[in-house]
Amino acid sequence: MAMTDITRREVEQAMAEFDRLGRDRFLQRYGFRRAVRYLLSHDGKLYDSKAIVGAAHGFLPGQQPLTWKQLSGGAKHAAGLLRRLDFSVERGGGSRPHEDLIDRIANLRVNRASGQPALYQPIALLWAFGRARRGEARLLSWSETEDAIKALLERHGMRGERPRPDYPIAALHHAGLWELHSHTGSVPTAKGDSKLRRWFVEQHPSGGLPELVYNLVRHSAETRLTVIDVLLGTFFQDLEYGPLLTDVGLYDANVADDGLDTGEQQDEWKEQANLAAQYERWCRIVDNRENENRGRRVPRTAFNPIRSSSAHRAVLHRSQGRCENPDCTGQPTDVTDAGQPILEVDHVMDLALGGRDHPSQMVALCPNCHAAKTRGRKREQLRATLLDVAMERHTALRTDEETE
Structure with a gap:
């Protein structure tokens, strides 16, 4: 045999x-x-x-x-x-599970009959990523999956997508990005019409993200923001994706949180060799979301949680848990309930006054230095110093990454 x-x-x-x-x-x-x-x-x-x-x-x-x-x-x-x-x-x-996942998502095979990529698979993935972020059940019955994705396709099918959840789920299954259980025989390909629909109705499989993918999106802020950024940049160019991300729970100021405890955070910061590479990855997401508005007439202060969360995380990572004011006289040794240093990320130049929501113009400050920068008599002098510090540290790390 x-x-x-x-x-x-x-x-x-x-x-x-x-x-x-x-x-x-x-x-x-x-x-x-x-x-x-x-x-x-x-x-x-x-x-x-x-x-x-x-x-x-x-x-x-x-x-x-x-x-x-x-x-x-x-x-x-x-x-x-x-x-x-x-x-x-x-x-x-x-x-390299993170890199493999990004590669698979960037190379998804989607229908491009209209000249633009269809959004069936990206919408289904974003819905599942939102569930993973909240720690909800990884596997669901077909009726639950069908109802949820059908509603999203009806509300957010920006390129004429029909409310047919069986298409993206079958395609994602064959791409290795979706598990299907409790059925007999092979899962048909995402082609045809009545045959595919009939298979899901008859088999009623349970399914969801593979465990490795679920855990990466659930626990790694870097992976979560990167997969969102790749999906947006690859499939949603020139589309208003904010309502969709809000609907699936991936568009808020805490989307970059990953719940690291104190020990894990310190271990992350101790990896000096990876500091520049990690910082570069966060900054690249910020740059991508900032560049999407070039040529558009949008308010300078327009809030984009993906960009803002990535910028916030980049600054904290760059600071390595220490106040970035070079004249800081001491910061709290205590930590927050989440085990994080008591640091506040601040825009050196207010967005309304022409500042950028970008790590090159943001700093991590202890509460005392933040108050001095906001209300102190020498705040303008301190603001100029902090702007120089932010740019110097930002440039140094990105230069280090380019030369490695």
């Missing part, structure tokens, strides 16, 4: 053995290493895809498990087999 003779039954037997033995003992028993690129995701658990396929072969009648040598170079083939059996396979299992 060949690897292609493996069915869902053998894979499920291998997963059951994985659960019984635990990951390390399972891999040791079959002689496989931990997966780096491909993980099988099933019922909220992750499995090493290549090892699972190798073990599954041993559950075929009269067959032995396949060794890593027999599957050498076959990780993609193992992943392909699992996908053909309608399992969900994650890319980036151990190396």
Whole structure:
């Protein structure tokens, strides 16, 4: 028998053995290493895809498990087999999950018959990202998913999208960005009309974001803001996306919060080698959202939570938890309830007076220095100093990133 003779039954037997033995003992028993690129995701658990396929072969009648040598170079083939059996396979299992997710979203295949990208998949993803951000259930019944996405398509289908949730969900499933459970047979491709609709009505699958994607969007502010920025820049150019993001809960001043505790925050700031790279990523989001209004007549003070949240986060990251006033006489050693330093991000030049909502014109200040900058007799002198500090630190970090 060949690897292609493996069915869902053998894979499920291998997963059951994985659960019984635990990951390390399972891999040791079959002689496989931990997966780096491909993980099988099933019922909220992750499995090493290549090892699972190798073990599954041993559950075929009269067959032995396949060794890593027999599957050498076959990780993609193992992943392909699992996908053909309608399992969900994650890319980036151990190396660069953030980068892999961004790459998949940027390269989504969408209908462009009108000359512009259709918004079915982006709208469905933004809805799911909003749920992940709030910590809501990862998997939902088809009726719940259908009702929610249908309503969003009706309200925000800015390029004539029909209220057909089955289109984006089928497409996202085949792109590895959506799990579907509790059904039989393969999920049809996002083509045709009545056949696709009938499959979802008859199968009524539950589904949602893969676990790795859900957790990244849930816990990583960097990933959350980056995927939103990529979707907006790729699919929503020249469109007013604010109402949609508001509807799905991704358009407020706290969208960049990720709930790091004190220890995690300090560990993040201690990674000096990554400071410039991380700062650059935040600033790039700010620049993208700022550039979208070039050529448009919009108020200088127009509030964009994606830009503002990214700028706020960039400044805090740049400050490394310390007041950026060079003449600061001391800041509180206490922290907030969330474990954050008591710092206030401030626009050195008020937006209404021509300032920019940009890290190059923003600083992190302790409460005393913030009060001095706002109400002190020497506030204008301090404002000039802080503007120089903000620009110097901003330029230095972005230059460091360019030269690495």
